[in-house]
Amino acid sequence: MTHTTCSHSAADIAVSVRDLRVTLGGQQVLRGVNIHLHRGQLVALIGPNGSGKTTLLRAMVGLQKPDSGDVRLFGESNLKKALPRVGYVPQRLALDRSFILSVREFLALRLRETQHWFWHRHRDTDDRLRAAMAELGAESLLDRPIAALSGGQLQRVLIVFALLKQPDLQLLDEPTAGVDSPGEESFYDLIGEVHRRHKLTVVLVSHDLSMVYRHASWVYALNGVVCCEGTPEHVMSADSLKEAYGLNVTPYQHHGHSHGPGGGTVQ
Amino acid sequence: MNIFSDIEPFMLRAFAVAVVMGPLCALLGVFVTARRMAFFSDTIAHGALAGIALGFLLGFEDPTWPMVLFSLLVAAAILWLKEHTDLLTDTIMALLLSGSVAFGIIVLSMLKNKRGELHRYLFGDILSVGPDDVWLAVVLCAAIGAWLFTKLSPLALLTASEDLAHVCGVRTRWLNYAFVLVLTVVVSLSIRLLGIILVTSLVVIPPAAARNLARNLRQQIILSLVIGLFGGAAGTVASYHWDIPCGPAIVMACIAVFIGSLLVSKLWLNRPTTA
Ligand SMILES: Nc1ncnc2c1ncn2[C@@H]1O[C@H](COP(=O)(O)OP(=O)(O)OP(=O)(O)O)[C@@H](O)[C@H]1O
Numbered sequence: 054m055t056h057t058t059c060s061h062s063a064a065d066i067a068v069s070v071r072d073l074r075v076t077l078g079g080q081q082v083l084r085g086v087n088i089h090l091h092r093g094q095l096v097a098l099i100g101p102n103g104s105g106k107t108t109l110l111r112a113m114v115g116l117q118k119p120d121s122g123d124v125r126l127f128g129e130s131n132l133k134k135a136l137p138r139v140g141y142v143p144q145r146l147a148l149d150r151s152f153i154l155s156v157r158e159f160l161a162l163r164l165r166e167t168q169h170w171f172w173h174r175h176r177d178t179d180d181r182l183r184a185a186m187a188e189l190g191a192e193s194l195l196d197r198p199i200a201a202l203s204g205g206q207l208q209r210v211l212i213v214f215a216l217l218k219q220p221d222l223q224l225l226d227e228p229t230a231g232v233d234s235p236g237e238e239s240f241y242d243l244i245g246e247v248h249r250r251h252k253l254t255v256v257l258v259s260h261d262l263s264m265v266y267r268h269a270s271w272v273y274a275l276n277g278v279v280c281c282e283g284t285p286e287h288v289m290s291a292d293s294l295k296e297a298y299g300l301n302v303t304p305y306q307h308h309g310h311s312h313g314p315g316g317g318t319v320q
Numbered sequence: 321m322n323i324f325s326d327i328e329p330f331m332l333r334a335f336a337v338a339v340v341m342g343p344l345c346a347l348l349g350v351f352v353t354a355r356r357m358a359f360f361s362d363t364i365a366h367g368a369l370a371g372i373a374l375g376f377l378l379g380f381e382d383p384t385w386p387m388v389l390f391s392l393l394v395a396a397a398i399l400w401l402k403e404h405t406d407l408l409t410d411t412i413m414a415l416l417l418s419g420s421v422a423f424g425i426i427v428l429s430m431l432k433n434k435r436g437e438l439h440r441y442l443f444g445d446i447l448s449v450g451p452d453d454v455w456l457a458v459v460l461c462a463a464i465g466a467w468l469f470t471k472l473s474p475l476a477l478l479t480a481s482e483d484l485a486h487v488c489g490v491r492t493r494w495l496n497y498a499f500v501l502v503l504t505v506v507v508s509l510s511i512r513l514l515g516i517i518l519v520t521s522l523v524v525i526p527p528a529a530a531r532n533l534a535r536n537l538r539q540q541i542i543l544s545l546v547i548g549l550f551g552g553a554a555g556t557v558a559s560y561h562w563d564i565p566c567g568p569a570i571v572m573a574c575i576a577v578f579i580g581s582l583l584v585s586k587l588w589l590n591r592p593t594t595a
Pocket residue numbers: 077078080082100101102103104105106107108109144
């Protein structure tokens with residue numbers, strides 16, 4: 054279960070989680086999780102509802118205080134210092150509908166050079182934001198109030214927000230939940246492209262095993278602990294899935310095209 | 321300046337305080353309303369009454385500092401109870417609001433020579449704005465206003481989502497407390513002008529009116545500042561002109577703008593509601 058096959062140096066480690074334990078509402082949600090990611094990996098995190106995927110991601114960015122254990126991003130245990138290199142798409146964003154922040158303003162808040170966005174609207178920033186939104190086919194949303202977007206539209210904006218500063222590590226918690234299939238396609242294309250261009254490390258939480266199968270290079274199956282890790286082929290075998298989900302799931306079939314894996318998708 | 325020469329000095333002082341407090345409350349109000357803290361602001365305003373009464377009880381001639389301190393105490397109590405009990409925030413605030421008012425009224429009624437003060441603090445009294453108050457207001461407003469402007473981006477992000485703000489490097493806990501601190505100080509200092517009962521309106525009405533007309537946060541902030549300035553100025557002038565109480569005059573000026581903005585947005589801009 055360790056990366057004995059990989060010969061990376063310590064400087065290449067993007068994420069290292071050691072024996073992470075988290076209790077929420079009296080329930081041990083994470084019971085000693087160990088995860089080590091090298092830079093440039095595109096890793097999927099799967100597991101049934103309530104298995105602690107969101108909690109793990111929140112702990113990685115310091116939103117969830119662990120009972121014990123150690124989280125390091127790029128070798129840095131002071132997570133605050135590593136955060137400028139991290140992009141995060143939360144699973145749920147409850148926006149207050151009375152807040153009138155526009156999509157353009159929201160995205161500009163992400164860019165350091167527009168700290169004074171209140172006074173200026175830089176042409177450069179505008180171009181950059183439009184280009185970023187266009188990659189997900191969402192440039193028409195720029196002047197809409199962010200609280201008035203549909204679920205999938207908001208999700209697209211959140212993805213753009215996370216990618217905007219070209220971070221080295223992307224933590225994506227079901228980023229395409231509620232996004233239509235063309236949107237999902239362009240999201241995976243975009244992630245794939247950024248991933249190749251920069252040495253981007255991606256942690257992707259998803260229930261869509263066909264997408265995981267197609268795009269991830271390594272898969273962690275979580276259920277309070279990491280019950281299984283390995284290549285998609287390995288983890289998505291019947292035994293592994295059964296161990297993670299605790300029920301019989303038809304294993305994902307590799308052959309044929311990847312849509313509609315028939316029972317391979319666990320909701 | 322001879323147009324000012326025949327205006328009473330107390331009137332000028334009230335005007336000066338109103339035109340700095342108005343925009344400052346309005347700017348704070350943009351975030352107060354978006355973060356649903358209007359009732360919070362009302363609670364700390366009412367908490368001030370207990371502070372005023374305590375101040376008199378302890379022999380202060382001018383209870384400004386006890387008032388500010390007690391409001392801060394109430395704010396801290398709200399935050400503490402919110403974190404350490406399962407009570408709903410509404411419940412906590414209603415409890416502290418009525419508790420402070422009851423305590424304040426009992427103490428004031430025991431202090432025979434201070435009974436008249438109740439009315440003055442409940443409804444505001446421009447006569448009580450002294451030259452020192454003007455300086456205090458101007459210096460504080462300048463400092464707080466400057467701080468707010470440097471924190472507009474983090475505050476906007478915090479209002480949108482605390483989690484995202486954290487990941488973007490905003491020290492969310494610290495900023496939350498700083499915002500409450502600033503709000504408490506500004507609200508309790510505005511009590512002189514508007515009174516405990518009306519002070520929240522200066523925080524709530526200008527951003528609400530601006531919200532009717534704005535398309536984005538930037539516009540809402542600018543409009544809110546302008547409306548706060550107008551409300552403060554028009555209210556004090558009207559109060560002088562028609563010899564009506566100053567606080568209510570400021571509130572009515574803001575309400576007039578609000579009604580105007582509502583009509584414009586419904587009839588003219590035909591803006592679909594998102595709220
Ligand atoms: N704030 C909280 N208080 C109490 N319990 C919580 C809290 N947040 C999460 N939990 C519990 O922790 C467990 C793990 O939750 P988590 O959100 O990490 O699951 P998940 O794997 O992301 O699930 P999903 O697939 O539904 O998103 C769940 O049992 C949940 O009930």
